[in-house]
Amino acid sequence: MFKNFYFKRNFQSEALCTDFLSKDEPHDLNCLFLSSPKGVGKTSFIINDLMPKLRQDGANVAYCDLWSQESGGARGELLVALNGVLVSAGLHSLSNQHAPLIAAYLSNGGEKQKPNVASVTAGFVLGLLRDILEYTKRDLVLILDEAQDILDDADGMALLIGMRALMSPATLADGAGRLRLICTGSYRDKLNALVLQKEAPFFGAHVQEFPRLGREFVEALTEALNARFSDSNQLDVEDVDTAFSLLGNQPATLIHVLVDHALGAQGSAGLRQTITQNPDSLRLLAWQTQNSGFEGLTALQRRVLEVLLEDGSGFSPFAARTLARIGEAMGEKPSAPKVQKALDGLRERGIVWRPGRGRYALQDQDMREWLGRLLAA
Ligand SMILES: Nc1ncnc2c1ncn2[C@@H]1O[C@H](COP(=O)(O)OP(=O)(O)OP(=O)(O)O)[C@@H](O)[C@H]1O
Numbered sequence: 001m002f003k004n005f006y007f008k009r010n011f012q013s014e015a016l017c018t019d020f021l022s023k024d025e026p027h028d029l030n031c032l033f034l035s036s037p038k039g040v041g042k043t044s045f046i047i048n049d050l051m052p053k054l055r056q057d058g059a060n061v062a063y064c065d066l067w068s069q070e071s072g073g074a075r076g077e078l079l080v081a082l083n084g085v086l087v088s089a090g091l092h093s094l095s096n097q098h099a100p101l102i103a104a105y106l107s108n109g110g111e112k113q114k115p116n117v118a119s120v121t122a123g124f125v126l127g128l129l130r131d132i133l134e135y136t137k138r139d140l141v142l143i144l145d146e147a148q149d150i151l152d153d154a155d156g157m158a159l160l161i162g163m164r165a166l167m168s169p170a171t172l173a174d175g176a177g178r179l180r181l182i183c184t185g186s187y188r189d190k191l192n193a194l195v196l197q198k199e200a201p202f203f204g205a206h207v208q209e210f211p212r213l214g215r216e217f218v219e220a221l222t223e224a225l226n227a228r229f230s231d232s233n234q235l236d237v238e239d240v241d242t243a244f245s246l247l248g249n250q251p252a253t254l255i256h257v258l259v260d261h262a263l264g265a266q267g268s269a270g271l272r273q274t275i276t277q278n279p280d281s282l283r284l285l286a287w288q289t290q291n292s293g294f295e296g297l298t299a300l301q302r303r304v305l306e307v308l309l310e311d312g313s314g315f316s317p318f319a320a321r322t323l324a325r326i327g328e329a330m331g332e333k334p335s336a337p338k339v340q341k342a343l344d345g346l347r348e349r350g351i352v353w354r355p356g357r358g359r360y361a362l363q364d365q366d367m368r369e370w371l372g373r374l375l376a377a
C-alpha cells in the first residue's frame with residue numbers, strides 16, 4: 001500500500017544545479033561530493049529531481065550506479081551511461097573521420113546498449129568521454145552514485161585520474177563542453193578517500209552532507225495518507241515529524257511505519273504511543289537499514305565504541321589513558337595498533353568515520369545516546 005508517493009524536491013535541485021553549473025572552480029575541480037547515511041533518498045533525488053533539472057538547463061547527463069555492478073564494473077557502467085548520451089545527443093551519425101572513438105565504440109555493439117566491455121580499456125572509455133565533450137560542445141555532468149566503490153575496481157584509479165584530467169579545458173579542443181562530476185556515497189569516510197589525501201584523484205574538493213528531507217515532506221506525506229484514511233484514523237503531523245526524526249529521516253521506513261500503525265489494532269493514534277513509550281523500536285529500524293548491526297563486532301570493537309560514545313569529540317583513541325580505560329573492562333590493555341584495527345572495522349561497517357587523522361566520530365550523531373544504551377544492555 002502507498003508505494004507511489006514521491007515528494008519532489010524542486011527547490012533543492014534548483015539550488016544545486018544553479019550553483020553547480022555556473023561554477024568554474026579554480027584548478028578545474030568541477031565536482032560535487034554528497035554523502036549521507038543509507039536510505040535517506042540520494043539516488044531518488046538524483047534520478048527524479050536533479051537529472052531532469054540538469055538536462056533542462058542544457059547539460060548532457062550520464063548516470064552510473066557503481067554499486068550495482070550490472071554491466072561488469074565501472075568501465076561497463078560508464079560505457080552504458082555514455083551510450084545513453086550518444087543516443088540523446090544524436091551522435092550516431094558521426095563519421096569515423098570526425099570521431100574515431102565514437103565510431104569504434106558503435107561498431108563494437110554500443111548502440112544496442114550492450115557494449116562489449118571486455119574488449120575496451122579504461123583509456124578507451126576516457127577517450128569516448130573526451131569525444132563526447134568535444135563533439136556535443138555541451139557540458140557533461142557525470143554522476144557516480146556510490147562513487148567510493150570505484151576504488152575497489154581494477155580500473156578505478158585510472159578512470160578517476162583520467163576524469164580529473166578531462167576537467168581541465170586545456171586538455172580538450174577549443175569550444176568543448178566541460179566535464180562536471182557529481183559523486184554520492186553512503187559512507188563519508190570512503191568518499192573522503194577520493195578527496196582528502198594529496199594523492200587522491202580529486203584532492204581539494206570537499207564532501208558535503210546531502211540535504212535530508214524535512215518538515216515539508218512530513219506535511220505532504222501526512223496529508224496524502226490522511227486523505228486515504230477514515231476520519232477516525234487520522235495521523236497527527238507532529239507525531240509523524242517525531243517519528244521521522246527517530247527514523248533518521250528515512251522516507252520509505254517512515255511510510256512503512258505509518259501504514260503499519262494505521263492498519264494495526266490501535267490505528268493511527270497508536271503512533272503517539274510508539275513515539276512516547278517505545279521510541280527505541282523506531283531507532284532500531286533506522287539502524288537496521290544503515291548498518292549490519294552489532295552481530296560480529298568483537299569485544300574490543302564494542303568497548304572502543306563505548307569509549308568513543310563517552311568521550312565524544314574529545315575521543316583520543318591512542319592516548320595512554322584511553323588505552324587503559326579500554327583495557328579496564330577487557331582485563332588487558334590493548335596495543336594502539338589493535339585499537340586502530342578495531343576502529344578500521346567500525347569504519348568499514350559505516351558505524352564510525354574519520355573526520356581527520358587520529359580523529360574518529362560516530363557516523364550518525366543522532367544515534368549517540370541510544371547506541372550507548374544498546375551497548376550497555
Ligand atoms: N522524496 C521522496 N519521497 C518519497 N519517498 C522517497 C523520497 N526519496 C526517497 N524515497 C524512498 O526512500 C527509499 C530510499 O531512497 P534511496 O534509495 O533514494 O536512498 P539512498 O540514500 O540512495 O540509499 P542508499 O544509500 O541505500 O542507496 C526508497 O524506497 C525511495 O523510494
Ligand SMILES: [Mg+2]
Nearest residue numbers: 042043044145
Ligand atoms: Mg542510493
